[in-house]
Amino acid sequence: MERQLQRLLDLLDSPGDDTVGTSVRLPVNLRDAAAVAAGMGLAASTTELTVRGLREALEAFAQRAVLDAHYAAHPKARPDLAEVALAAAEIDGNPLAGTPEVVRRAAAEVRDLKDDPTQDDVLLYAAGLAAAAA
Amino acid sequence: MTQVRTVILDNGAVQALADPTHRKHRRVMAIVEVVAARNLRRAGSVRLVVPTAVRVEAGWNRRAAGAATLNRLRVDDHPLDAGAADRASDVRSALAVPVADAHLAAVLATSAGPHAVLTSDAEDLRRIADHLGIPLQPITL
Numbered sequence: 001m002e003r004q005l006q007r008l009l010d011l012l013d014s015p016g017d018d019t020v021g022t023s024v025r026l027p028v029n030l031r032d033a034a035a036v037a038a039g040m041g042l043a044a045s046t047t048e049l050t051v052r053g054l055r056e057a058l059e060a061f062a063q064r065a066v067l068d069a070h071y072a073a074h075p076k077a078r079p080d081l082a083e084v085a086l087a088a089a090e091i092d093g094n095p096l097a098g099t100p101e102v103v104r105r106a107a108a109e110v111r112d113l114k115d116d117p118t119q120d121d122v123l124l125y126a127a128g129l130a131a132a133a134a
Numbered sequence: 135m136t137q138v139r140t141v142i143l144d145n146g147a148v149q150a151l152a153d154p155t156h157r158k159h160r161r162v163m164a165i166v167e168v169v170a171a172r173n174l175r176r177a178g179s180v181r182l183v184v185p186t187a188v189r190v191e192a193g194w195n196r197r198a199a200g201a202a203t204l205n206r207l208r209v210d211d212h213p214l215d216a217g218a219a220d221r222a223s224d225v226r227s228a229l230a231v232p233v234a235d236a237h238l239a240a241v242l243a244t245s246a247g248p249h250a251v252l253t254s255d256a257e258d259l260r261r262i263a264d265h266l267g268i269p270l271q272p273i274t275l
Contacts, residue, residue: 009206056178063170063208067163070203074154079164084171087164091138091250093271119171 005065012055012062024050082107085122094123102126102133138271139246141169142238143184143209146254146275148192152204158275165252165273166207182209183245187222187237212241229261242268 026034026046034046043049071078079087082104089097096103106126110117113125143151150158151166169180184194189211196205214222214237221243222236231239239262242249249270253259256272263270 053177056173059208060170060173060177063166064174066206066208067166067170070154070163070206077154077159077163079160079167083160083164084167087161087273088168090273091141091165091168091271092136119168 002069005062005069008058008062008065012058026050080107081111081117081119081122085119085126088119089123096123096126096130099126099130102129105129136248137172138180138248138250140181140183140241140249141165142241142245142249142251143182143188144238144251144253144255144259145188145192145234147252148184148188148194148204150275151207151209152192152194152201154203161275162252165250181245182207183212183241184209185212185218185234185237185241186214187234191232191234212237212245214240218244225262225265229265231258231262235259235262238262239266242266242270 031046034043034049037043037049038045082100085107086097086100086103088094089103103122103126106129107117107122110121110125114121146158147162150156150162153159166182169182172180189196194201194204212218218237218240221240222233225231225239226233226236229236235258238251238259242251242263243266247268249268250273251259251270252273252275254275256274259270259272263272
């Protein structure tokens, strides 16, 4: 797995000057929408849009895989659900960032209600707690 | 309240990210987790960015063996090219901030907003954001 991840990262970080023609089946509506977007000057070409979308998706997969590998090597580095939810509130300027105790309580309680809850689940639950307390 | 598009790291954030034993490492990792989750949900929606002048200040040489962990976290360089240097120079002249902060100001002025900055000095950043007239979410480490 580690070798595959490193190969993925190396490929994403390489210059990408070489190109290759390849056959990709696209939904007709997306192909036509891309042509319209290019005609509007919103994108250079369907190829450019396809490459950008592919790179962004691969970068997102790589980022997730890198984090998982990091936590495998350093288990104490993994933030818990409450810490991630608080971080999400902070970067968006969500007022819940100012009430970490409410977010922590929400993170603890939402686990009883839903399997594998997300940071958004926690913040939604915390907003409910805050509204009920107001 | 809007979702950020660009999260910028300052020197303190880089130091914390680089060292798994740093007392703020988990806190910075929590921010990276948020970015990663949003990019998985909608690819390319949030970028992690480091101004190259900040890399210099933090001693982050991408070719050094000790930088392997940092290099893998998909943090994009924002180079101090001619345009960024001109903008940074203006900010440094106006506010007398360090070069790395002036470069950070250039990143704020030219990257997709809204922005969040992971920083150990929110006060300087607020001055910079006010000077540029750019809304900014400082996250103090």
